[in-house]
Amino acid sequence: MSQNSVKIQIENLYKIFGSNQEEAFSLIEKGKTRDEIQKQNGALTALRNISFDVKEKEIFVIMGLSGSGKSTLLRCINRLQEPTKGIIKVNNEDITCLNEERLRKIRRTIMGMVFQSFALFPHMSVLKNVIFGLEIRKNMDKDERLKKGEEVLKIVGLDQWKNKKVDELSGGMKQRVGLARALAIDPEILLMDEPFSALDPLIRTNLQNELLSLQEKMGKTILFVTHDLNEAIKLGDRIAILNSEGELVQIDTPENILLNPADEYVKTFISDVDRPAVIRLENVMNQVSFEADIKDSVDEVFAKMKKNNAQTVFVTDKGLYRGIVTQNTLSKADKETIADLIVYVKPGYYLASIKDILPNIITKTYPLPVVDKENYLIGEIRDKSVADILKQNI
Ligand SMILES: Nc1ncnc2c1ncn2[C@@H]1O[C@H](COP(=O)(O)OP(=O)(O)OP(=O)(O)O)[C@@H](O)[C@H]1O
Numbered sequence: 001m002s003q004n005s006v007k008i009q010i011e012n013l014y015k016i017f018g019s020n021q022e023e024a025f026s027l028i029e030k031g032k033t034r035d036e037i038q039k040q041n042g043a044l045t046a047l048r049n050i051s052f053d054v055k056e057k058e059i060f061v062i063m064g065l066s067g068s069g070k071s072t073l074l075r076c077i078n079r080l081q082e083p084t085k086g087i088i089k090v091n092n093e094d095i096t097c098l099n100e101e102r103l104r105k106i107r108r109t110i111m112g113m114v115f116q117s118f119a120l121f122p123h124m125s126v127l128k129n130v131i132f133g134l135e136i137r138k139n140m141d142k143d144e145r146l147k148k149g150e151e152v153l154k155i156v157g158l159d160q161w162k163n164k165k166v167d168e169l170s171g172g173m174k175q176r177v178g179l180a181r182a183l184a185i186d187p188e189i190l191l192m193d194e195p196f197s198a199l200d201p202l203i204r205t206n207l208q209n210e211l212l213s214l215q216e217k218m219g220k221t222i223l224f225v226t227h228d229l230n231e232a233i234k235l236g237d238r239i240a241i242l243n244s245e246g247e248l249v250q251i252d253t254p255e256n257i258l259l260n261p262a263d264e265y266v267k268t269f270i271s272d273v274d275r276p277a278v279i280r281l282e283n284v285m286n287q288v289s290f291e292a293d294i295k296d297s298v299d300e301v302f303a304k305m306k307k308n309n310a311q312t313v314f315v316t317d318k319g320l321y322r323g324i325v326t327q328n329t330l331s332k333a334d335k336e337t338i339a340d341l342i343v344y345v346k347p348g349y350y351l352a353s354i355k356d357i358l359p360n361i362i363t364k365t366y367p368l369p370v371v372d373k374e375n376y377l378i379g380e381i382r383d384k385s386v387a388d389i390l391k392q393n394i
């Protein structure tokens with residue numbers, strides 16, 4: 001992800017609702033809380049000093065409790081809300097000072113938004129709803145618009161429903177129409193505000209999976225708001241957490257948020273997450289402490305093991321993982337090299353979760369070898385690191 005260029009850049013963004021903004025700022029500087037400021041002068045400090053970048057093709061999740069400012073943040077990015085202070089750049093263009101015309105153009109071409117409340121026209125057909133955003137564009141004739149509408153309805157699996165009224169659809173289907181409408185303008189950026197929150201768990205899981213597989217094909221830059229950490233972990237390349245003061249307290253990969261929560265607020269958020277299912281081997285593996293080459297002599301390896309007090313050693317061939325040999329085997333061996341004495345032990349794939357490999361390690365007395373997709377030995381998992389994670393889960 002890191003090699004991709006920056007798509008959205010936010011610097012020191014503030015959003016204050018209500019009048020007396022100057023006074024509100026000076027109260028913020030004095031370290032007053034949202035509640036204190038509201039009591040004192042009526043202004044609501046929804047967002048405080050927000051800075052982050054979103055990279056091209058990234059799914060960036062914004063998370064926080066109700067009222068933390070998630071929707072406000074998303075709406076500042078397409079200026080459905082006017083930022084009070086700060087810089088918001090989209091494709092390196094500062095959008096906080098654009099005129100109405102340029103802003104409309106950007107909303108119509110670069111940024112698509114999917115709302116929690118669907119925001120559809122209930123009496124219009126599915127297809128009409130989907131191509132609504134295209135009608136104001138002058139560069140597409142009617143046939144082209146209809147073709148585009150049908151194309152995106154196929155993507156979200158609703159092509160059979162194009163002539164139904166939106167009113168006749170279930171909640172999950174309405175949400176798909178909302179997504180199709182955002183996709184119809186073929187935006188570079190999708191802003192999604194709790195799009196799946198109103199849906200029951202099964203439909204929700206399905207749509208999450210569909211979004212992920214769509215994203216593989218489309219490669220959009222997605223800002224996704226949710227208050228559900230499991231959803232955030234599943235979808236997010238990175239997650240930003242807003243606290244109840246409208247401040248960002250942590251921006252990190254899902255794994256790092258679980259392994260190193262920034263403060264108590266984040267800790268309470270992650271307390272009921274199934275950590276072993278989320279944390280991957282690459283996040284907790286250690287450097288290989290001890291390995292031998294397949295061409296090494298028995299005597300040499302045996303001596304090394306004695307010296308290191310190791311009962312087993314990983315064997316590699318030009319870095320590729322081959323298996324292990326034990327001190328016990330070597331002590332009785334009548335061979336020159338260790339090549340014929342190797343026992344193949346199934347390694348863990350670096351992207352597998354701790355949960356995936358639990359059965360492989362529970363009965364073993366040696367660390368689990370970790371390999372990359374070409375089967376190079378890149379690390380090892382010791383019982384202790386796994387035990388620590390399991391302990392935190394209890
Ligand atoms: N138009 C507005 N005028 C005044 N205050 C507002 C306005 N919109 C939002 N707020 C306030 O700003 C704060 C952040 O609201 P926001 O809707 O961004 O929260 P949220 O994190 O999206 O919450 P939820 O999870 O409930 O959707 C809240 O205290 C809210 O009352």
Ligand SMILES: [Mg+2]
Nearest residue numbers: 070071072193
């Ligand atoms: Mg909201």
